[in-house]
Amino acid sequence: MKEDDFITIEGYKHKRYYPVTFSEEEMVERTESHYKFMDKRRSVRYFSNKEFPFSIIENIIKTASTAPSGAHKQPWTFCVVKSEYLKKKIREAAEAEERKSYDERMGETWLADLKPMGTSWEKPFLETAPYLIVVFKKPYELDNEGNKLQNYYVNESVGLACGFLIQAIHNAGLVTLTHTPSPMRFLEQILERPSNERAFLLLPVGYAAKETYVPNLERKAIENIMQVY
């Protein structure tokens, strides 16, 4: 950055942005290969317990936090759980909620829609995966006096950050599952989070187990998801 790369707008400093650019040929090639790479991502429910460097987790979370957010409030906290004790507690609490959901809370249609996934209330991967990332959203911040400071578009912002997170996990050659053992208040309690944090997603992260199977799903074709006006 050079001295004249900065300007001031209404008292706030802005810096010149140098966009990343490619030739159109490269753009076509890159977008196609990126799509093919992302199309290989799957939600995985069988994990290996094999360890990997913690810096990978840090890089993944740093990537997630590059997501856009309402008024740049970055209303998220990523809690990384590696303690065997806490993973066990989380598994037990998640399975208790899931058992209730499968037995009582989900209606017939929901259960029928889940059938192809082959899922049940049992979640052994919550203990097998070396790390759990629990994403918390922050509907508001608390200042030093305990006053609430508003955040904006919190669900959209945290959802985007989770998208970046999942993409970064795939890019690392690891797998994850977008897991929502709802209601997820137990995560706030077990991890003793502050009163302004709400559990948003629970993502085990690790290598896929040696032999892993995923539901044989098809993704919608472009004609069915895109409308051009």
Ligand SMILES: Cc1cc2nc3c(=O)[nH]c(=O)nc-3n(C[C@H](O)[C@H](O)[C@H](O)COP(=O)(O)O)c2cc1C
């Ligand atoms: C918001 C959200 C919540 C999900 N919750 C669960 C869950 O609790 N348990 C589970 O096994 N899969 C869960 N999934 C994973 C979906 O079943 C999976 O993304 C979908 O079947 C498509 O498969 P794919 O991710 O391999 O493309 C969830 C996905 C999303 C986006």
